[in-house]
Amino acid sequence: MPDVLIGIDAGTSVIKSVAFDTAGRQLAAAAVPNRYETLPGGGAEQDLARTWADTATTLRQLADKVPDLASRTIAIAVTGQGDGTWLIDKKGEPVAKGWLWLDARAAAIVEEIRARPDDRLRFEKTGSGLAACQQGPQLAFMKRSAPDMLADATTAFHCKDWLYFNLTGERATDPSEGTFTFGDFRTRGYCDDVLEVLGVADLRHLLPPIVDGTRHSAGLSAAAAEATGLLSGTPVVLAYVDVACTALGAGLLDRERKPGCSIIGSTGMHMRLAQTPDEVLLNEARTGYTMTMPTPGVFAQMQSNMAATLNIDWVLSLASGILASQGITRTNGEMIALVDQWISVSEPASLLYQPYVSEAGERGPFVDANARAGFVGISSRHGYADMVRA
Known part of the structure; x- marks a missing residue:
């Protein structure tokens, strides 16, 4: 009898698949590191085909840990990192690499829109502030800088939407990302006024239907079944964006x-x-x-x-980079294991650190694409342990 639920979360740092029983207890998990690249000018991109391949890998690895996983699976749900723009063509092939929420190239467009009085209308509809991480400004930037790319596109996805498409063949997005990007949170649908303010009303044809995963599912396609080792026809649910799912669990x-x-x-x-x-x-x-x-x-x-643990990743990369230059290799996990030790030998409150390490700046509680990280109060008596603590 089917007794397992599978959750997929394609995060910025890790792509993972987790098996649960029907009481919500975790049975097993499989994960692979996520990979993306940063570009001059604030770009942050991720390969769509590799993202799907990595996701399929985690599902196959999960099957190695859970006996008879395919026949025991009741349903699969997929979520992932929010915002960004993942374009595909009419054949379902990627038009370009996906633009992530870390991408800052649309910062100037965000400043233009936020300076206009009609941005208040957009904010009152979506309930969400505008930032370069979002699909609306990114599409507006593409209109100016990469019109040929948009001409080839037929659908604009977010990360989880792309994976749902690969699992089922269905083009869709969920109510959370659909409405905070282009919609009205009161109606849970797209809003023409918002599209007009963003300057992308002519691109509405790229927006997939909004489907509610609490009421709708699609069957796992034959191609996805072959790639993952699961059974064709297994119900697949497009979950809400990752932070909404985390909030539910919390x-x-x-x-x-x-x-x-x-x-x-x-x-x-x-x-x-x-x-x-x-x-x-x-x-x-x-x-x-x-x-x-x-x-x-x-x-x-x-x-x-905009950046939380990305700040920790950065400060640890300083040390691992120095070690690597001397032929010494340390994994990120090994570096993280040293953090408690460094904190124990450092002085509390001796440094102030401004955590704006992302090239995209900050999006809350203020919006400033030019915000940057820095230490305040540093002197010759401070060392690396003090920087880590701050």
Whole structure:
């Protein structure tokens, strides 16, 4: 009897597949490091075909850990890193590499739009501040800089949408990303006014249908079954964006205690529950995100730091880079294991670190693509351990 649920999360750092029983207990997990490249001018891109191949690899690895996984699987759900732009053509082939949420090339367009009075209308519809990480500004930038690429495209996906397409052959996005990017959080659908403000109304044909994974699934395709080792026809659900799924798992939907939730991942997300549209608070600065949740009429409202653990990755890379220059190799995991040791020998509160290490700057609680990281108060008595602690 089928008794296993599979969750896929294609994150910025790691792509993973996890098997759960029907009580929600984790049975096994398989993961591979994610890979993307940074480009001059603030670009951050990821290969679509490799992303799908890596995802399929995790599913095959999961089958090695869970006996009879294919026949025991009830359904598969897929989520992934948010924002970004992943274009495919009419044959379903990638038009170019995917632009990630770390991509900063649309920063000037964001400044242009935010300087206009009509950006308030866009903000009141989406409930979300505008940043270069989002698909709207990225498409507007592509219109100016890469029109041939857009001419070849027939669908604009986010990461999880691309994987769902490879699993099922269906072109779709979910209510959370569909509405905070191009829609109205109250109606859970696309909004023409938002597209007009963003300057991409003529690209609406690229936007896939919004489907709610709590009500809709599609069968695993024969090609995907062959690639993953799972059974053709297994139901596949397009989940909400990764942070919404994490919020669910963390208990954000507890309407009595109303907990807050912070996610410290590659990016940082700090959220509260809004139980009705009227509880959504729209600030004057036009920042943050409002994400529809699987429960109708309920929202996760959040502020997002562009870089959270990316700051740790950067400071550890300084040490590992020096070691590598001397022929000494240390993995990221080995470097992380040293963090507690460095903290124990450093002085608390002796340095201030501004955590804007992303080339895309900052998106919350303020929007500034030019924000950059730095240490304040550094002197000759400070060492590497102090920098790590800060």
